[in-house]
Amino acid sequence: MSHPSEHYDTISIGSGEAGKYICWTRSSAGKKTATIEEKWYGGSCPNIACLPSKNIIYSADVLHTSQKYASTGLLKASPAGIDMGLVRERKRDMVKGLMDMHEGVYEKSGAEMVHGHGKLVGPKTVEVDLKDGGKRIMTADNIVICTGSRARIDDVPGLKEAKPLTHVEFLELDELPTHLIILGGGYSGLEFAQAIRRFGAAVTVVERNSKILKAEDEDVSTALVDILKEEGVTFSTSVSVTKVVGTSGQSVTLIGKQNGQAFEVTGSHLLVAGGRVPNTENCGLGVAGVELTSSGHVKVDEYLRTSVPGIFAVGDCAGSPHFTHVAFDDFRIVRDYLNDNSSPRSTVNRQLPYTLYTDPELAHVGLSESAAQKAGIQYRLAKLPMAAFLRTRTMDATTGFAKALVSAADDAILGFTALGPRAGELLPVVQLAMSVGLPYMSLSGLIITHPTMSEGLVSLFGAIPPKT
Template identity: 70%
Template sequence: MSGLDHYDTISIGSGEAGKYVCWNRSSQGKKTAVIEHKWLGGSCPNIACLPSKNVICSADVVYNSRKYVARGMLKAHGTGVDMSLVRERKREMVKDLIEMHELVFKTSGAELILGHGKLVGDKTVEIELKDGGKRTLTGDNIIICTGSRAKIPDILGLAEAKPLTHIELLELDEVPKHLIILGGGYVGMEFAQAFRRLGAEISVIEQNDTVLRREDEDVSSALVDILKGEGVQFFTSATVSNVSGTSGESVMLMGTKAGKPFSIIGSHLLVAGGRVPNTEDTGLEAAGIELTQSNHVKVNEVLQSNKPGVFAVGDCANSPHFTHIGFDDFRVVSSFLNSQEPLRSTKNRQVPYTLYTDPELAHVGLSEVEAKRAGIQYRLVKLPMAAFLRSRTLDAAEKGFAKALVSANNDTILGFTALGPRAGEMLPVVQLAMSAGLPHTSLSGLIITHPTMCEGLVSLFSAVPAKS
């Protein structure tokens, strides 16, 4: 094997963790290569996080314009939404992000190889090049960063109906007349509100008795009420057994709801019912890499597989499916490769998240359901969003609330949830206190700029009940 084909680190996939590991190693003078067959930079800048938030922003502009026209604050001008322009705005952003990634590769020293890579032996990667031909590389360290894809449930007729996933939905050039969303999770809720605001009729089908089933009941019910107020229809405890027609024309779903026959007809169908890892056709068996029952790469606390020097990161390793967790996966692997002390790991790490509905839902730490299930005693403090005075200036005081769980035995913060405008921006303040083990009084005693959303944290944590 030619020495020119040997690398310090090779990433199969250019997603968040893989690209950053290689960029970091390259900055240290190591020879690295990133192999990508489709989405440069991974799904986030191309088809997921940033593109969806771009479209959500456009939907919010449309919604607020209509709201203020109805109030007489704005003069009406034109009707309807030009989805081709919404799409073009999104495409322009994606184009800029791709150009940014290309520039980083040029300046970082990490080699970008376009093609499909898979393991063909111990730390050996074969690449079917995009422009034809093959290359074979070896590496001291291999990063599996192949991501995940939308799960298409095994329902009679569903695949034949050619349902949309988030990828195709973000490429529509027209507003669906009636969009049926199969799945009431986080992706489904974001798109339900956004496309309702763009003018579509929306029906959300959820097999459980509530949407966002991992959230506390007061959180999920409050958000459902908000979306219902905007015209989104919810069908819970609904099981779909048969799908007919074609998404984009006419599609019908049939099954049962609460045990009774149920059917619904729409123009478009979006599947938003979870993810499956992209671990097939990557040569993992040939390399002796173990998988879990869910076909994720089996990894330890530093994201190393059963083969030393072979790591898996992001969705394919079943890390929480967030780009910011992918970035932390990069830090975990780099910590191990760089022999840092103390060694970073995935054990007990914070997993904050934000749902980009309006209002936003932000959370970190324990929920009430999780605390009760684990038998952890806590003190609960909860304030309506109107107590966060900035919300009044944002015309958002009537929706949502914030709550925190504080240990019953000491003053440490166990969890925090906010349903309100810009709620995600409040997370880092609470996270820092939690990660440092600071008492809740460290927040209630802060001097925070008025009026900001974080100012409301002073009121929230000042209201924590005394220890019994």
């Protein structure tokens, strides 16, 4: 039987976004909580994902901008080459600052951090293999599964043996690849492709589908691919890789078929960016009776409850869209449920905005044109070149466009997409209008400061065709 001091109100297995916020919040409210973390203090976002990757991308942006204006004479050209060690050190300094911040929040909230591997040994009991040795048995009224996900490495002959980079190793590179092959033309693959190309490496993106960013509208995907091609990124689509030879970091070759023809590409490094796998093994989920889906995610309802009362699952491992901001909303859903909120949040019909941090950025919320067409939803469309967002002219950044979908039946905003500088910053005002059901005229009628990027929203929504 567990010692009384080892009983908690809430335990989170994993310290990712949702789990840590649940523990911080309940501890600050006087509840006894603990977070069990095996490796990444604070989860993947501040350590090996969102923030570190954007740090690297920003370094690439700084280099690209300096080189761009050096050619105009506005800035003096700097010596050729990039010191990847300094790029990595800048990223590490940021991560250290984030870890210091996390330690401060844990201390202030009173939530306990336990270093080790936690697994369920019963519906209310967690066994921890402590990092410094020994075991610990902990019980709780509420247990949160927050174990995240990892990069998927397919069972292609020779792929695992090639020791490819995932985003974890990529962010720790201290040398510039001469030729980086990226297996996967999704969102993170494109961010890394542009950044490492701007540092000076040759880059080839290999994608199994016929289209890069397969979920995006054709005009969006084409425009972004054209921008990256102009910077020197090479794309090979419709490729089925059947064999990998060599070792990443030395020489590695991908062999396969492309539209029925032989395909082969050789590079110095290989980065796998082809999807994610939930970390649901070795957590004792089966022992506790927690059900999984066919994809290996924890099965949850709209309140993120698992099949076992008192056990919740949040973030990537629960199949939530792989964004930190969605995991933060997962926290709010569990928080409201545990607080017996009379109208708790849920995952039903929640907004799922996202931003791709290429240059220019790609930002989206709501329905895309292709999704609306597939669902048979009638809409009115406005589309403007990014040059109509006048701030872009001051930034020499007029490439791209924005478009908005409005219901054909009424004036509700259905969706918004922007490919342009700082496009992600345009989302909140559109999201707010959508979330409270305001008509599109609420945006076209605003007085917005000139010249800001948001000013372009007045022109965009002012261009919506009238109802027929």
